[in-house]
Structures are given as C-alpha cells and as structure tokens.
Amino acid sequence: MISKNRASIVLLYPHIKANYECLYVCQLPFLEDLKQYQFTPIAPTNPATRKPYIPTEQVDAA
Template sequence: MVSPPGDKVARSALSSLIHGMAETKQALLSRYVKRNGSSASIALLYPHIKANYECLYVCQLPFLDDLKQYQFPPIAPTNPATRKPFIPTAEQVDATRARSSTSSGITTSKTRSDHLEIYLPMKRLWRMHKMQ
C-alpha cells in the first residue's frame, strides 16, 4: 500500500505510520470493505522500508466463516485394487537409492556465478542480476 501520487500530505502521514511501525516492530490488523455493499475483509499490514521507497505490504487474512472444513477419508494402508499393503520390493528400494545418489543436485563448480547461472534461464536476466 502506497500513498496516492502527488499527495504530499498523505505521503508524509503514511511515511510517519510506516516508520513508527518499523521502529516498534509492529504490524497492523485492518478490517476493510473493498466496495459498497460487499462483505468486510481482514488484512495484515506490515512495513517495508528501502532506500528509495517505503510501503505497507498487505496480506489478506480469512475470516473463520471463510475457512471450510473438509472431511478426508482415512489413508488406506493397502492398495484397493490388489488388497495388498503398499510395501516396496527390495528391487524398488535399490532403484530409488541408486537414483537418489546419482541425482543429488550437487555440482562440482567452485564459483558462485556458476551456481547462479544454473538457476537463471536467460542470459539477459543473468546480466541484470549481476549488475545489482
């Protein structure tokens, strides 16, 4: 949540609120209505301050009425198709162990940039990330 652009009074008031909340390490619980005639909502607002901007993050919370209770059937210890228990065979256990040891995800690369390059899909993003 930010103040309206060009409104210096609102920006100053919101900035004071954000800094006060950040200094005292507090969050704000808010009840609001989005449109006339709609039902009320609850939100958690917490401050976020950076060098060039400040804002309140808004996290909408559910009312107790919004939560639905689902009844799930118990987890069956047997396979309903065969009426046999779900017990892996020795061959399946060995195959799983072999697969986990070969795909551990650990690389032998020594530099941090090589590790990051694996997770960034495009070179343009990599260059932009490197500049920050």
C-alpha cells in the same frame, strides 16, 4: 485480489532490505470463510495392487 465492494481484514507486515522498505498485504479470512472438511484416512495399502505404499528409489531421488 482484494475486492473493493466488501469489507476485508488484512495484515500489513514490513519487508525491510538494505536498499528498500515496503509493506506486504496479506488478506485474512473471516470466520464464515473457514470450513472444516472430513476426509477418510488413506489406507496403508493400495486396494488395486495390495502392495504397501513404499517409495521406490526413483521416487526418493526426485
């Protein structure tokens, strides 16, 4: 939701169909809104089971 109390940067882009035309509004972040997060890499094995993360046939079917 776009706040009316503070400035915002938005992108308007057209959406054109055969029976109507409209503009979509996409709010863009300011530089202060962007944050860098450092995550530790995922280990190739699960320490609880010491088995590699290999998907099962049931997971692949989903």
